[in-house]
Amino acid sequence: MKYKAVIGMEVHAELKSERKMFCGCLNNPDEVGVNVNVCPVCLAHPGTLPVANRKPIESMIKINFALHGRLADKTKFSRKNYFYPDLPKGYQITSQPDPFIFGGYVEVDEKKIAIDHGHLEEDTGTSIHEGDYTLVNFNRSGVPLMELVTEPVIESGIEARRFCEELQLILRYLGVSDANMEKGEMRCEVNVSIMPEDFKEFGTKVEIKNLNSFRAVEKSINYEIERHKALLEQSEKVIQETRGWDEIKNKTVAQRKKEDAHDYRYFPEPDLPEFDLRDFEIERLKNDIPELPSEKRKRFIEEYGLSSDQVEVLVFDRDLANYFEQTASELKADFVQASFSSLYNYLVSDLRGLMKSQNISFEELKITPENFVDLILLIEKNVIGSRVAKNVLLRMFKDGSDPVAIVKEEGLEQVSDEGELLTTVKKIISLNNAVVEDYKNGKEKAIKFLVGQAMKELKGKGDPLKLEEIFKGEIK
Secondary structure, rough: OEEEEEEEEEEEOOOOEEEEOOOOOOOOOOOOOOOOOOOOOOOOOOOOOOOHHHHHHHHHEEEEHOOEEEEEEEEEEEEEEEEOOOOOOOOOEEEOOOOOEEEOOOEEEEEEEEEEEEEEEOOOOEEEEEEEEEEEEEOOOOOOEEEEEEEOEEHHHHHHHHHHHHHHHHHHHOOOOOOOOOHHOEEEEEEEEEEEEEOOOOOEEEEEEEEEEEHHHHHHHHHHHHHHHHHHHHHOOOOOOOEEEEOOOOOOEEEEEEEOOOOOOOEOOOOOOEHHHHHHOHHHHHHOOOOOOHHHHHHHHHHHHHOOOHHHHHHHHHHHHHHHHHHHHHHHHHOOOOOOHHHHHHHHHHHHHHHHHOOOOOOOOOOOHHHHHHHHHHOOOOOOHHHHHHHHHHHHHHHHHOHHHHHHHHHHHOEOOOHHHHHHHHHHHOOOOHHHHHOHHHHHOOHHHHHHHHHHHHHOOOOOHHHHHHHHHOOO
């Protein structure tokens, strides 16, 4: 029997702000000290009162517009009651069941993944398990947290992964969250069920909690789909339960049965007023939204003629994309028929490779877009070859030198004079009789060796294409 998967996602993302959601403590995910960013409010001391932070509310408004949702006119915070050791109040302040965002979608591979709603709440602390006891660090307690819930419209593990990756990009482009999964700034939960293709009624749902990597999202869903299929094929029932992902064993494991929805006994937070979101600077916030990943993809393909794969690399790294745009605009201004693809290749492979090896960011980079374009133009105009270009780039990387000046100072212009090249070719032929015979006997690779020897003789300054042409003409 053929089955289809029905998957819904719940994604939590910590929002960037200087302070926590309801108190004046620092919101610093990089704090290494334990219980440093805490105060009587986020530790739930008796008599303390919450005060809402405006910044995360504005972030939720921006997220709404980026996801094409419908913003609530009014919302209020409520108390979501449940017990957990890292929840100091014994309840969580949340805008559920009165979310900020209704509907909307995230476009993934030309499919619109529908959003049910998005709400704002405070995060919990973190539990540290050591041996037979548990410690709690409350630095994260009270940090503003967005929860986004999709409709059950996702159909596979890879589609769920792509949804999460695209949402992470959107949050980063908006500047509202770093959404770093390794730091726990973005966490995912999935609800998975399967049903026969011709059925309309959903199968039994299983929840997978606390997925902290895109890989875990994809693999856990794929595992669950196959587990459900195996159970149904053996006429067994799928149990409604909460499961976790075991990264080492590559399988989900049962955590607890979940027969009924938890009763959180929501009631309005008496210490916070209702918020009329129309009182915020809606138009300003809407205008602050930058070009988003989906828009940038389309524009880069149309404007620069790059491939989808090339564009994906640029869109994934916003700083890289910005540097590419700056250099591309310089290339356009030069009125020279130069290749954006060539610019892309030297930027992504050569320059970014150097930056990664030295752990240098674009903010720290000494090479200006203008100088980088000058290097590309030297290559495109055949003033220097690719080997020399790598050496020039290395010096530019070290001290920010002008490539035109480097080439002139060190006499690195490419040798393209046929007379000089012919002299070198004849010398290499005379020194490599065996290789020449190999080429005559049909070994095409032999010509590459000869060109390499000539390039070495010319200290990398020869034109390899012209050299190959001359070699072929000389070897009869």
